Amino acid sequence: MAQDYFVYDLAAFHGLTVLRNNDPTKNLYPSLSSPPDLIISHNPDHDADRRFIGLWGSESPVAVHLHCQFNYYMSRDDPHAVAKFSNRENIRFALAAADLIMVPSNFLADELRQSGLSFRPNAHIKVVSNGARQSLYYPSNSKERARFKDSFADTTRLHPHARQGKIPMDQKLVGFVGRLDDSKGLQLIQNVARANAAGSLTDTCLLLQYRYQAGPTDRGVGKEYEDCRRKAEFTRTISPRFVWLYADSCPRAPNRPMRHFDILLLPSLSEVQPMVVLEALSCGVPVIATYATKYFDELESKLTSHEFKKVSFVSKRLNGGNGGILSLEETDNPQQTAADLVKAMESISIPDDDARIALSLKARGLGYSDARMYSEYLACYEAAIELFQQRSLSAGQQKGRQ
Template sequence: MKVLLNPRTAEAYGQDFLAKTLGEKCELATLTAVNGAYKGCVNDLKLVVSMNLDEKTDSDFVCALPKHVKTVAHVHCCYHFYSSTQKANLCAALHRVNIGIVTAEFHKRELARVFPKVDWRVIHNGIDIARYSVATESERCEFRQRLVVPDGVKVVLATGRLENAKGLQVLREFARKMSDAELVLVLQFPANSSRAKQAYEAIANELRDVAPRQVILYPDTDLSTVRPIRFADLFITPSLSEVAPLVVLEAFNAGVPVIGTRSTPFYDELSSCDIPTGAYTFVPFPPEENLNVERKDLVVTDSTASHLAETFIQLTNTSPISTYSQRLNLSQATHTAGFFQDAMLAGFKKIYDEALAITGT
């Protein structure tokens, strides 16, 4: 029996949204935690896949597995990003892992320095190309009409958890300083559970109150609906720390240019992937900012937040709106570079099969 561990009942992080597809396409049964533990017999297990080895639930389960059971771990965050507790969970269980999977070359090098005995592999993130397809002009017009966006005003989208690690400080400054810009900021934030609503709804309302005529809230209550990134003119990502963010690849696949912070060395890898250089602009952080810290400590100074917001606004003002042909070209380049879901899942399945074929204990 091959299983995928699932410590949460509601999607909260990027890997959670992949779990269902991963289980179906790679023939993994989902084992969901009950009251913080995985129940059931482990005698029939042959392969265990964890996407959350920093969670105590997954770590404890993997540590207790019989030696004949093969294990594969997907690691999604830079090591410094984890809390001390998460690091302890990761360290405890990685000695039991046969193969580790990451999504960027720099991340493989980083983790190999910390955990040299793990066989690390790189499989790039892949996008559901149908779900994030390039919108037609009529679809874009319909979206603008629904949001009551005037002609000549750019639709700028920001998406994700409204927290400091994701650039909340910069978003606040952006909203405060955007009054002279011909744009609306569409804030897509998680609202698919009561926990998510409680965490982010008040913050979203606060951001809208700063610029009520230009900030449009887009609570993401139903994850199966059409994705708004398809209709945006620009996508901004002010995050302070990333590995290989799915949201950026989703924007590329939808043909939408990206303005962001240089929050990951993965962005340096894009030039070798033939993604058009005009499709993205990543603004560096001032050298005095130390961002190699735990998630809870990830903040920038007020002056840095202000500077980044001003730079983002300037870039959004000067960035031309892509033609339909340009959006198609960017989407095709993303596909050619291998950032599509079928390629990713095929890579995962190959590694799972390799793990199963490992002999000995």
């Protein structure tokens, strides 16, 4: 049961079977005639995973990946409250059934241990850091970066956007990668664009990279893509000489835009261990991020202020990212947080080729590679099977005593 691309890679190399929920309206995976050798859930918040674990979890080992802050699902004060409550209960169910639980950061492991949630008596919680795909995310050189900036004059590469013109060679290129909505910091991005229109960041351009695929736009992911496109184009109208757009129709294609950024901007409201940050560091690109996860405290201790800069929210309720908050209110003072992001962008200079290589090597040394991640996943899956065997033996002995 899988969500992220690396799960499919792992399956391809090691013979695991990935079940896909081909009919989301039914929330079901394909039926099996016998218990699987191992259940791996990457979507413990989904109804389909809960039903599958409920069907086979007593007869098979269960390994659960938790990529979200559990507290994110605790708030009911937003339009998605009912869905979030259902997601929360699905997570409770999966964690209670798991032999082994994997989380990507130490703070999340600590929160789970202190949460009061129910776990199996011998269940283990294991921290396995995410890792960037090294074949896609590695440092660029100055000539490659110049060609990338030139490429924005080519309309064939920029569908569905009109010609934008070359990105000026002497401009610092700050990049954003992700979904364009308030939970990912769209309000802050637009306030940064307004600050530029008012005279800030005159030596900087901002590239918004978002997932896009042509197709029906009235439902599902097609509607989400079209919504992102509209939001992107509106943001560009705020400051057309500052904002450039990149509709990413093939997110696993080579020569990722990330390689050519001078800074990655991550203005999210809630994260755990965002993959995009690890991808930037693997490219040797410095990161500026809002304090959307306690993981950033750990990262801040490992990197210099020119490699990673954490910007706290003005509103304390947002710091740490675990409040289940999906958008900023005026009382959160998003204008001041955006101003702090602007100052952070001004404080980091354009990294040269040597600085990028050094930061990339540092990231690899910290373990942020896909190869290390895959290796640790496999070890965890083996451990889950051993824990299940202990569970089965203990259950058999208990039944015998009865």
